[in-house]
Structures are given as C-alpha cells and as structure tokens.
C-alpha cells in the first residue's frame with residue numbers, strides 16, 4: 001500500500017499531524033505499537049495525571065476546606081481503587097475518541113512496531129508475529145519519549161517507579177520519595193500528598209522547577225510546603241536501595257553531608273528521553289543529534305528530505321501542545337502551505353494547586369539577554385474573587401520592555417492559572433503592550449483581574465487594588 005504520508009507514533013504530535021494532513025487532502029497512515037492510540041499524553045501522561053489530580057483535589061478540599069465554607073460532612077474516605085478505575089475510564093474514552101477521529105478522517109491505523117526499511121518503506125511488526133510493509137512519499141517520526149533514570153538506579157517498577165507506575169499504584173504510599181522537583185514530581189507528589197502520604201521531594205538544583213521564573217519557583221515551593229510536602233533542594237542523589245518494602249534514597253546535600261531518606265515508594269522523575277529504539281533510523285540514514293534527539297531543521301525536516309520529526313523525539317519543550325503544533329506545521333508544510341510556530345509563545349503549565357503557568361521570558365532570561373525590562377506584580381489575595389473562593393495564594397507577574405512597554409513574559413501562580421495564561425499568550429501573539437492589557441475591561445470578580453492589575457503595575461506602576 002502506498003501513502004502520501006506515514007506517521008509513526010500516535011501521540012498528540014502524530015495523531016494531530018495525521019488529522020491535519022488528511023484534512024488537506026493527503027492519503028495518510030498512522031502506525032502505533034500499542035493497542036490504544038494517543039501516546040504518552042493520553043495513556044500515561046497528561047490525561048491520567050490530571051484525572052488523579054482532580055480527584056485528589058476534591059478529596060483535599062473535602063478534608064481541609066469544606067468546613068470553612070460552612071459545610072459539615074463525616075470524615076471523607078478515599079476509595080483509591082475507584083479513583084484509579086475512574087482515571088482508567090477517562091483514558092479509555094479519550095483513546096476511543098482518537099480512534100473515532102482517525103476513522104472520521106480516513107486515516108488508516110496500523111497496530112505494531114514501525115521500523116524503516118529505507119527512506120520510503122516502513123515495516124510494521126504486528127503483535128501476532130506477522131509483518132506488513134507500507135510505502136510513504138513522506139514519513140513523520142512522532143515516536144515521543146520515555147522516562148529517564150539515573151545510571152545507578154535500578155527501576156523495579158514496583159517500589160522504585162516512574163510516572164507510568166505512579167499512575168496505577170494499588171495503594172497510597174505511606175512515604176513517597178520523589179527524585180526530581182520538576183513538573184512530574186510536583187504533580188504526582190501533590191496527588192499522593194493530598195491523599196494522605198508523606199511526600200519528600202529531593203531536587204538536585206537549588207530550586208524546584210529550575211527552568212521557571214525564580215519568583216514562581218519560590219512561591220510554589222512555599223505553598224506546597226504549606227500543604228505538607230517536604231523539600232530537599234541542592235541534594236544530589238547517589239544511590240537508591242530497596243530493602244523489602246522499604247526504599248532508601250541516599251543523597252549528598254550542598255555541604256557535602258550524606259543524607260538518607262527512607263520511604264516505601266520512590267518516584268524517579270528526572271526528565272524524559274527521546275524514544276527511537278527499534279525504529280531502524282540507520283536504514284533510512286536519519287541522523288540523531290548529541291542529545292539523541294532526531295536532528296531537524298527549521299521546517300522540522302530531518303537530514304533525509306522526505307522524513308520529518310515532531311514532538312518529544314526532537315529538541316524543545318516536551319509538551320503535548322508543542323507536539324500538536326509541530327504536527328499541524330509539518331502537515332501544512334507538506335501540503336504546500338507556509339506555517340509557522342512561535343516557540344516563545346508555547347505556554348508551560350504545572351497542575352499543582354494553585355496552578356502555575358507561564359509564557360514568554362523569565363526575569364533571568366531577560367537579564368541574561370541584557371534586555372531592559374520592567375516588572376509588575378499583583379497578589380492573588382488582593383482579588384475579591386480569590387477571597388470568595390478561598391484561593392488566595394499566588395500572584396501574576398507581567399514583564400514588559402522598558403522602552404516600548406511590549407509584554408515579554410507573564411508568570412502566574414494561582415487558581416486556574418492554566419486557563420488564565422492564554423490571555424497573556426493571545427496578547428503576546430499580537431504584540432500587545434502592558435498598557436493594552438491594563439486598559440482591557442475584565443469581568444469582575446474574576447481571577448483574570450490579577451492579569452489586568454499586574455499589567456497596570458508593569459505599565460505605570462499604579463495597580464488600582466493594591
């Protein structure tokens with residue numbers, strides 16, 4: 001069978017590329033080694049983690065906040081099995097939805113491991129042992145990523161686990177030790193803390209979420225600490241040992257002292273690595289870069305001109321929406337259009353509570369680039385909306401160019417930050433100034449008023465409600 005485009009991998013990058021290519025009149029096949037479509041994001045990433053975050057949030061509210069709202073209930077209990085089953089149902093519905101979209105868009109789905117025979121032929125090794133070869137004028141590699149580990153850690157996937165196992169535990173840990181204070185560590189750490197576990201996050205860098213704005217990291221650590229998560233920053237882990245049901249994490253603190261943490265589970269969340277195993281890239285002559293990512297140019301084209309690569313398997317943020325945008329761009333490029341992605345405007349979100357969201361540059365990035373900027377900050381606790389809901393932690397910070405007032409970065413810690421950040425992304429897409437945002441009428445009472453106020457603080461230094 002011959003196709004215009006073969007997509008290898010059905011994560012958010014791959015399946016969106018397939019839909020867009022089909023919409024533009026291409027004959028498309030997608031190959032997925034697992035029996036369900038949707039990749040990491042849908043099966044073991046974004047969707048299941050958000051399902052558990054939402055469930056655990058409800059429980060946490062019931063235990064800690066209902067009373068302040070004048071709601072008295074008997075002590076709520078967690079039916080963890082039911083919570084995990086609900087998550088599994090959501091995943092099932094979502095993967096089923098992607099299968100429906102493939103059918104609706106006439107995309108042929110092949111289940112099996114795809115590997116290059118040469119630059120235009122891909123072999124599909126099916127789970128029943130049979131093989132099939134298909135031909136593609138163009139091929140898009142969208143094979144995603146897998147969890148990274150540390151060289152001295154042996155993941156037993158039972159008590160020394162990655163995010164994948166952390167989403168399907170049979171019990172709530174008593175003490176979960178998380179190695180890595182990045183996005184996965186903080187999101188899944190929050191889930192289990194809210195459900196009653198002790199959680200200790202051991203982070204190598206001096207601050208959690210090291211790539212985010214320093215103010216954001218500081219505020220986030222403060223509020224998570226208030227929720228009971230313990231942090232050991234500037235701690236280099238050097239061994240993880242298992243002793244029966246106990247897990248011992250050995251680290252060295254910044255003064256060189258040996259520190260031990262003992263728990264019953266250890267979640268290793270130190271990043272993810274591009275996944276190209278079994279893909280036979282060498283048969284097509286596709287090159288990897290020094291970080292083992294598929295090497296691409298500005299058009300997401302590999303060194304072999306008919307082969308493209310997108311998502312976690314290439315450089316850049318490992319985010320579902322980044323993978324999706326790249327999928328659209330490649331499909332449109334192959335259909336003769338001239339699409340473009342502004343990588344500066346890809347928002348980053350952490351689904352803790354309060355949520356964290358950011359778009360554009362951090363203060364450190366602006367300082368390092370020698371940009372003369374001004375900052376306006378507004379505290380969530382000054383909002384009527386925050387007081388009404390009780391979500392008073394966090395702030396909005398708007399960074400703008402000192403000379404032109406153009407918005408260069410927006411950083412939010414606060415309730416619903418994940419959704420709020422899009423106002424900033426739209427503003428920046430249209431190169432709005434801080435004054436523009438400050439002069440837009442915002443509904444009252446809303447959390448979004450903090451963006452208006454922070455923009456006004458950046459523009460003229462005079463927020464109205466502070």
Ligand code: FAD
Nearest residue numbers: 009011013033039040041045046114144311312318319320
């Ligand atoms: P993937 O989603 O990894 O999909 C690649 C697919 O290719 C897989 O299904 C794989 O089986 C298949 N494949 C690989 N090799 C072959 C082969 N040779 N043949 C056939 N099939 C193959 N991002 C967000 O933006 N928001 C979030 O809230 C978020 N939460 C996350 C939570 C967790 C716990 C994790 C682990 C990740 C999370 N991410 C989140 C990151 C997000 O999941 C990834 O950035 C995204 O899935 C990358 O998409 P992709 O299409 O590049 O690859």
Ligand code: NAD
Nearest residue numbers: 180181182183184185203204205237269270271272318349
């Ligand atoms: P990450 O890069 O966000 O965080 C890894 C953390 O581990 C970093 O803080 C790093 O300093 C730390 N670390 C590295 N080596 C260490 C060591 N030896 N000891 C202690 N700490 C160490 O990676 P992640 O949390 O594993 O997530 C992987 C990817 O998945 C990320 O790129 C992220 O974008 C994506 N993801 C996104 C979301 C979201 O968008 N909400 C959610 C989950 C995952």
